[in-house]
Amino acid sequence: MSIERIDVNVTSPGRNFVTVKVTTSDGIVGLGDGTLNGRELAVVSYLRDHVAPTLIGRDESAIEQTWQYLYRSPYWRRGPVTMAAVAAIDMALWDIAAKKAGEPLYKLLGGASRTGLLTYAHASGTTIEKLNEAIHGYVEQGFGAVRIQAGVPGLDQIYGVHDSDPGGKYEYEPAGRADAGAAMRPTEETWDTRAYLRHLPTVFAGVREEFGPELRLLHDGHHRMSPIEAAKLAKSLEPYDPFWLEDCTPGEDQAVLRLVRQHSVTPLAIGEVFNSVYDYQTLITERLIDYVRSSATHAGGITGLRQIMAFAAVYGIRSGFHGPTDVSPVGMAANLHLGLAIHNFGIQEYMPHSETTLSVFRTSYRFENGLLHPGETPGLGVELDEEAAAAHEYVPAYLPVNRLRDGSVHDW
Ligand code: KDG
Numbered sequence: 001m002s003i004e005r006i007d008v009n010v011t012s013p014g015r016n017f018v019t020v021k022v023t024t025s026d027g028i029v030g031l032g033d034g035t036l037n038g039r040e041l042a043v044v045s046y047l048r049d050h051v052a053p054t055l056i057g058r059d060e061s062a063i064e065q066t067w068q069y070l071y072r073s074p075y076w077r078r079g080p081v082t083m084a085a086v087a088a089i090d091m092a093l094w095d096i097a098a099k100k101a102g103e104p105l106y107k108l109l110g111g112a113s114r115t116g117l118l119t120y121a122h123a124s125g126t127t128i129e130k131l132n133e134a135i136h137g138y139v140e141q142g143f144g145a146v147r148i149q150a151g152v153p154g155l156d157q158i159y160g161v162h163d164s165d166p167g168g169k170y171e172y173e174p175a176g177r178a179d180a181g182a183a184m185r186p187t188e189e190t191w192d193t194r195a196y197l198r199h200l201p202t203v204f205a206g207v208r209e210e211f212g213p214e215l216r217l218l219h220d221g222h223h224r225m226s227p228i229e230a231a232k233l234a235k236s237l238e239p240y241d242p243f244w245l246e247d248c249t250p251g252e253d254q255a256v257l258r259l260v261r262q263h264s265v266t267p268l269a270i271g272e273v274f275n276s277v278y279d280y281q282t283l284i285t286e287r288l289i290d291y292v293r294s295s296a297t298h299a300g301g302i303t304g305l306r307q308i309m310a311f312a313a314v315y316g317i318r319s320g321f322h323g324p325t326d327v328s329p330v331g332m333a334a335n336l337h338l339g340l341a342i343h344n345f346g347i348q349e350y351m352p353h354s355e356t357t358l359s360v361f362r363t364s365y366r367f368e369n370g371l372l373h374p375g376e377t378p379g380l381g382v383e384l385d386e387e388a389a390a391a392h393e394y395v396p397a398y399l400p401v402n403r404l405r406d407g408s409v410h411d412w
């Protein structure tokens with residue numbers, strides 16, 4: 001059997017998604033996620049113009065060979081656009097393989113290593129009181145881990161900080177959207193690292209006081225600190241026993257994590273913007289991180305992420321796969337199947353998709369008693385309702401821009 005058709009679906013049920021649909025000559029359909037927040041159409045062109053025509057007629061079961069063909073043969077390797085496109089095809093081929101076997105994908109990846117996946121929710125609040133209300137909502141739903149983000153006095157708007165619904169059901173979409181057909185520019189936010197570094201330990205103190213020592217608390221620094229600022233923050237959070245500090249510095253310069261490690265035992269997580277095992281080489285071999293933050297969508301699919309996790313396993317480093325709303329339900333399912341199978345799973349991020357998104361993507365994964373499970377449907381367990389998808393046309397949408405008080409562009 002062989003690959004007969006490759007279609008690229010773009011839909012915007014609340015936010016933009018890019019989904020590849022591979023159809024085989026015997027009529028099996030596989031889905032893959034190639035969504036790259038704010039750069040979606042670049043991946044669409046890469047797939048439609050450069051990838052799809054080269055794959056028609058190939059053996060759909062040659063997953064590793066197809067991955068290597070897409071990775072090595074174009075000469076231009078890696079990068080977020082390329083690796084999201086590779087990811088989409090790779091997931092679709094795994095989906096087909098598992099559907100043909102009549103098994104949920106995790107069974108082809110070695111079977112379940114656990115009963116379910118420890119999961120963290122996003123709690124945020126403009127004040128510590130609002131944040132605590134939000135956390136109560138998530139704890140009541142069964143979450144044993146929460147990412148906590150809070151407003152900083154003197155800063156109007158911070159990426160990822162909103163007043164979450166106290167019932168813990170609040171959905172937010174970080175990318176700002178244009179009206180259909182209109183052009184748009186990203187929104188702008190102002191940032192002050194000194195104010196943040198002073199304030200964050202008080203947020204952790206306020207949450208620990210309310211919830212005690214057991215609840216796992218995570219925090220995302222969103223690349224905004226210099227190495228010495230990151231070291232200072234990691235050290236100042238130690239008394240509150242954080243589960244991890246994520247993206248404390250921009251990801252490009254791996255060596256700076258040495259400085260953070262020298263000063264602190266706060267566990268570190270990084271990698272949501274990385275896209276290959278090579279991005280992790282120094283971080284893993286020098287044990288500069290504790291958790292890998294990549295998702296299957298941005299790291300070359302199940303094949304790419306599995307490579308990273310096999311390498312990480314040798315060094316005792318665990319997974320903390322990226323699971324925001326811009327990883328589609330298809331990408332989320334890929335993360336869950338791999339997470340269930342690998343031995344060095346750590347924790348899974350879960351930002352539930354909106355009802356609108358879930359009316360287009362029908363999922364089989366479930367959240368119960370604090371654990372996510374990919375479900376038992378053959379394949380990835382996600383279906384795309386193309387008619388429903390067609391009702392939501394693409395709209396330009398961008399993540400915000402971050403500036404310091406003097407107007408200079410800052411990391412975020
Ligand atoms: O597209 C960017 C988002 O996925 C990212 O900002 C979310 O930092 C994030 C997280 O940890 O989920």
Ligand code: MG
Nearest residue numbers: 220246247272
């Ligand atoms: Mg993050």
